[in-house]
Amino acid sequence: MPEMHWTLRWPDGSEERCYSPSSVITELFTPGQSYPLPEFLQRARVAMERASNRVERKYGFACTSAMAQLDKIETRVAGFQGQPDAQVTCLSIT
Template sequence: MPAMHFELRWPDATQTRCYSPSLVIKDYFQPGTSYPLPQFMTQVREALNIASERVRAKFGFACSSAMDQLAQLEQIAQRFETVPSALVQVVAFHA
């Protein structure tokens, strides 16, 4: 199963390199595009859950790395929940 990394830029200009055990992230995001925080979080939750389930289908267990990544993103996103019009930019995909 091809894994990938994707890079994000948060509203405070910090960047995070993220992991997905599947290329499904490419179905949800475009590099160089900024997403409103609520939309980004909805889409990344769905994408990482699908990625984890693909691992389960192939190996018989969910991907804890995908779920750990999602937990990290949830924690970072909390910092910006009160920022009006907060945007998250998907900077790049890395193989």
């Protein structure tokens, strides 16, 4: 199961490198693509839950790192609530 990192640009222009324990991230995000905040959050939830489930199937326990990453994303998204046109851009996946 390859670990992946993906870099995001938040609506305020800041960038953040995120972690995924699985390549599932490539199924839900495309480098260079921007996503409205609600869609981004939904995709991130699906990606991190799938990634954690893949780890659990392979190793017998859920991936706490994936869930911690999701918590960070949810906290970050909450800071942009009230900005109806806010978008998050996936800059890269490595």
